[in-house]
Amino acid sequence: MPNGLNLLFQFLDSFAFIVLAAAGLAIIFGIMGVINLAHGEFIMVGAYATTLANLEAGLPLPLAMLVGVLVTAMFGLVVERVVISGTVPNAIGRRVLGRDVVEPLYDRLADSMVATWGLSLVMVQGVRLTLGNSLDQIGTPLGKIAYGGFSYSSYRVLLAGVALGLLAATYLAFTRTDYGMRARATVQDDDTARALGVDTERTYMTTFALGSALAGFTGALYAPTITMVPGLGGSFLVEAFVAVVVGGPGVVLGTTLAGGLLGAINALFSNLVGTFFGRIALLVTAIVMLRFLPDGITGFLDRLRQRRQEGA
Amino acid sequence: MLELDGVTAAYDSTPILRDVDLAVAEGEIVGVMGKNGVGKSTLLKTVIGLLEPTAGTITYAGTDVTTATADERARAGMGYIPQGRDVFPTLTVEQNVRMGETVNADSDELLYDVLYDYFPVLEERASQQAGGMSGGEQQMLAIARALVSNPDLLLLDEPSEGIQPSIVAQISEDMQAINEDLGTTILFVEQNLGVIREMADRCYAMERGEIVAELGPAALTDEDAIAEFLAV
Numbered sequence: 001m002p003n004g005l006n007l008l009f010q011f012l013d014s015f016a017f018i019v020l021a022a023a024g025l026a027i028i029f030g031i032m033g034v035i036n037l038a039h040g041e042f043i044m045v046g047a048y049a050t051t052l053a054n055l056e057a058g059l060p061l062p063l064a065m066l067v068g069v070l071v072t073a074m075f076g077l078v079v080e081r082v083v084i085s086g087t088v089p090n091a092i093g094r095r096v097l098g099r100d101v102v103e104p105l106y107d108r109l110a111d112s113m114v115a116t117w118g119l120s121l122v123m124v125q126g127v128r129l130t131l132g133n134s135l136d137q138i139g140t141p142l143g144k145i146a147y148g149g150f151s152y153s154s155y156r157v158l159l160a161g162v163a164l165g166l167l168a169a170t171y172l173a174f175t176r177t178d179y180g181m182r183a184r185a186t187v188q189d190d191d192t193a194r195a196l197g198v199d200t201e202r203t204y205m206t207t208f209a210l211g212s213a214l215a216g217f218t219g220a221l222y223a224p225t226i227t228m229v230p231g232l233g234g235s236f237l238v239e240a241f242v243a244v245v246v247g248g249p250g251v252v253l254g255t256t257l258a259g260g261l262l263g264a265i266n267a268l269f270s271n272l273v274g275t276f277f278g279r280i281a282l283l284v285t286a287i288v289m290l291r292f293l294p295d296g297i298t299g300f301l302d303r304l305r306q307r308r309q310e311g312a
Numbered sequence: 313m314l315e316l317d318g319v320t321a322a323y324d325s326t327p328i329l330r331d332v333d334l335a336v337a338e339g340e341i342v343g344v345m346g347k348n349g350v351g352k353s354t355l356l357k358t359v360i361g362l363l364e365p366t367a368g369t370i371t372y373a374g375t376d377v378t379t380a381t382a383d384e385r386a387r388a389g390m391g392y393i394p395q396g397r398d399v400f401p402t403l404t405v406e407q408n409v410r411m412g413e414t415v416n417a418d419s420d421e422l423l424y425d426v427l428y429d430y431f432p433v434l435e436e437r438a439s440q441q442a443g444g445m446s447g448g449e450q451q452m453l454a455i456a457r458a459l460v461s462n463p464d465l466l467l468l469d470e471p472s473e474g475i476q477p478s479i480v481a482q483i484s485e486d487m488q489a490i491n492e493d494l495g496t497t498i499l500f501v502e503q504n505l506g507v508i509r510e511m512a513d514r515c516y517a518m519e520r521g522e523i524v525a526e527l528g529p530a531a532l533t534d535e536d537a538i539a540e541f542l543a544v
């Protein structure tokens with residue numbers, strides 16, 4: 001029995017981690033065609049801002065987490081204007097040279113990866129230089145669940161609930177709000193969206209800020225459970241990246257299915273042969289999926305749907 | 313209402329439109345006819361702002377909109393129906409129509425009832441994915457999407473393309489009725505002779521990116537005069 005329970009908790013833990021790590025990356029990839037390799041560092045910004053707000057400024061934890069989310073969203077907004085859309089360099093270029101100097105990175109996977117990878121290096125070094133090699137850590141709240149000889153952190157169980165809530169909220173945001181409709185229309189056909197009055201630039205900007213806010217949220221949530229070092233984003237990025245590869249461009253469905261599948265694989269292998277093999281199994285899954293479903297589960301479903309419509 | 317003065321436009325550096333002069337008065341239905349590839353779609357894309365002219369000016373409702381973006385022009389009251397309809401395939405029919413609410417930002421009246429009267433199928437299948445509808449239904453959907461917030465000018469690209477003749481005739485009638493009932497000014501491009509004669513009050517002929525003739529109501533009754541510009 002404890003073994004079954006153990007497996008269940010490990011699954012929930014892994015599912016939550018994958019979903020929360022991937023959500024922001026998946027939104028930005030799915031809507032803008034941009035892979036943000038600095039996503040892990042955005043999570044680090046959220047975790048650091050939360051920790052500093054809680055331990056240095058003395059804010060209660062929930063408020064400190066809100067600070068983490070807002071700081072990361074603002075940071076994301078600046079990155080979008082400067083690096084992703086190129087609006088700021090182009091405004092300067094037009095003033096100084098009389099012309100644009102860069103093209104937006106929208107829908108340019110490889111270019112966006114190079115640019116954001118560079119950004120991630122700068123961010124890690126920047127934080128190391130200004131705040132040192134580590135920060136004090138917030139203690140994990142909420143205590144433990146005990147069952148016989150088995151005990152588990154309540155906070156980490158709570159995270160699984162938060163992950164499910166986040167998926168539901170994201171689903172509603174993309175199906176029920178004006179922003180969500182505009183974002184989906186922009187992905188499907190940005191010319192037609194613009195011709196219908198959608199300011200697609202603004203939609204992209206909002207999307208990046210939203211994806212950044214989610215990264216900040218993840219950092220805020222995990223801040224009490226991880227060691228505060230400048231490179232803490234690395235493990236988040238790996239799992240988020242694998243989840244997006246496996247899930248494909250469908251944001252909510254892709255993240256849910258990838259979180260479920262990868263969470264199960266990770267829990268199973270970690271339980272049977274150890275944590276290290278759990279992570280290896282994730283990478284192997286990603287490679288196998290890339291071979292057989294190169295555009296992920298949702299890309300595959302999309303193609304099925306299209307074939308059915310053309311046949312009809 | 314709409315005036316193009318010496319408009320030249322290009323994709324990358326290949327010039328497509330050359331020195332186009334064209335005017336549409338309020339309440340008119342004006343056609344532009346021409347064979348495949350003469351630049352009709354390019355003309356409408358330039359009018360809505362998806363392509364920026366390299367020379368010339370575009371004036372809409374007394375304002376110079378030459379450098380305005382497409383979304384700005386749409387919000388200023390231009391509705392646009394692209395060639396091939398371009399409905400958003402994975403949005404529902406109703407969500408597609410709702411996307412048109414941003415057009416003509418000044419309007420505080422939404423025409424769902426009017427449009428569902430014209431095209432009842434859109435109400436019946438409101439919650440279905442738009443990608444699964446037939447060509448004719450998608451055309452009706454694209455019309456409703458462009459008209460729902462009552463734009464002043466409607467730009468319509470080859471409404472007859474890929475649609476059964478019976479539905480083509482119905483759509484031309486609907487467009488005329490919409491023009492009368494709602495007062496929507498319409499600029500459309502076509503290569504279907506029947507649709508041009510049926511719908512247009514007046515018509516321009518286009519060849520290789522240039523306007524080569526203007527046909528008034530009398531000339532439009534002369535089938536041979538029109539066919540000359542559409543012959544292969």
Ligand SMILES: Nc1ncnc2c1ncn2[C@@H]1O[C@H](COP(=O)(O)OP(=O)(O)O)[C@@H](O)[C@H]1O
Pocket residue numbers: 323328346347348349350351352353354355
């Ligand atoms: N996106 C594009 N890029 C480059 N050339 C294009 C593009 N779209 C159309 N063209 C070219 O412009 C010319 C006019 O095309 P178009 O305006 O679509 O003609 P029409 O609508 O009258 O059939 C054609 O020669 C076509 O090949």
Ligand SMILES: [Mg+2]
Pocket residue numbers: 349352353354395470
């Ligand atoms: Mg065309």
